[in-house]
Amino acid sequence: xxxxxxxxxxxxxxxxxxxxxxxxxxxxxxxxxxxxxxxxxxxxxxxxxxxxxxxxxxxxxxxxxxxxxxxxxxxxxxxxxxxxxxxxxxxxxxxxxxxxxxxxxxxxxxx
Amino acid sequence: xxxxxxxxxxxxxxxxxxxxxxxxxxxxxxxxxxxxxxxxxxxxxxxxxxxxxxxxxxxxxxxxxxxxxxxxxxxxxxxxxxxxxxxxxxxxxxxxxxxxxxxxxxxxxxx
Numbered sequence: 001x002x003x004x005x006x007x008x009x010x011x012x013x014x015x016x017x018x019x020x021x022x023x024x025x026x027x028x029x030x031x032x033x034x035x036x037x038x039x040x041x042x043x044x045x046x047x048x049x050x051x052x053x054x055x056x057x058x059x060x061x062x063x064x065x066x067x068x069x070x071x072x073x074x075x076x077x078x079x080x081x082x083x084x085x086x087x088x089x090x091x092x093x094x095x096x097x098x099x100x101x102x103x104x105x106x107x108x109x110x111x
Numbered sequence: 112x113x114x115x116x117x118x119x120x121x122x123x124x125x126x127x128x129x130x131x132x133x134x135x136x137x138x139x140x141x142x143x144x145x146x147x148x149x150x151x152x153x154x155x156x157x158x159x160x161x162x163x164x165x166x167x168x169x170x171x172x173x174x175x176x177x178x179x180x181x182x183x184x185x186x187x188x189x190x191x192x193x194x195x196x197x198x199x200x201x202x203x204x205x206x207x208x209x210x211x212x213x214x215x216x217x218x219x220x221x222x
Contacts, residue, residue: 032209032210034209034210034211036213041216041218042215042216043201043213043214043215043216044155044201044213045213046210046211046212049209049210089154089155093209097157097170098143098145098157098160098205098209098211099157099209099211100157101154101155102154103153103154104153104154
């Protein structure tokens with residue numbers, strides 16, 4: 001069926017190191033790939049997104065890369081800070097579903 | 112600018128009681144509206160979405176229902192709650208583009 005696989009489920013990094021989260025998807029027609037950050041007890045917040053006509057997009061310490069041939073996209077966070085600790089979700093439209101989300105990655109940045 | 116509200120923020124209900132959660136959006140017209148449920152430590156499951164007043168699409172069969180009585184109002188209801196209905200309920204909106212913006216959520220505990 002249509003799904004989005006997200007890895008890893010948990011990730012711990014030292015402050016200042018980089019973090020990478022990867023998602024794979026099943027529908028080659030998917031053309032939109034957002035990433036959300038969810039802090040404890042709050043709704044997810046969009047942090048960056050990319051469309052299929054672009055291979056990479058960067059916003060300060062955050063970047064997203066897309067490989068449409070392999071059907072995967074990744075979130076890169078550089079120079080991590082304690083406030084980056086949260087759960088991160090990838091998503092993409094699949095079939096008739098507007099957005100299908102990955103199961104999330106809990107990122108812990110250790111000071 | 113656009114704002115999305117959800118209430119109540121938290122709710123504790125006994126099994127078998129009714130439910131009504133409300134979501135409203137300000138600052139936009141004719142948004143697409145979505146209800147998601149997030150179980151503890153899990154991803155987001157799309158429950159319902161609406162592209163206009165009175166138009167509701169259901170993604171998952173369950174004892175929940177949704178209604179859209181006004182352009183910027185989306186209501187999630189149940190006649191009799193089950194223990195399995197506990198979770199974090201999120202409302203989201205979009206203007207027709209892919210990007211969805213989430214509300215603050217309602218934490219529902221069914222005892």
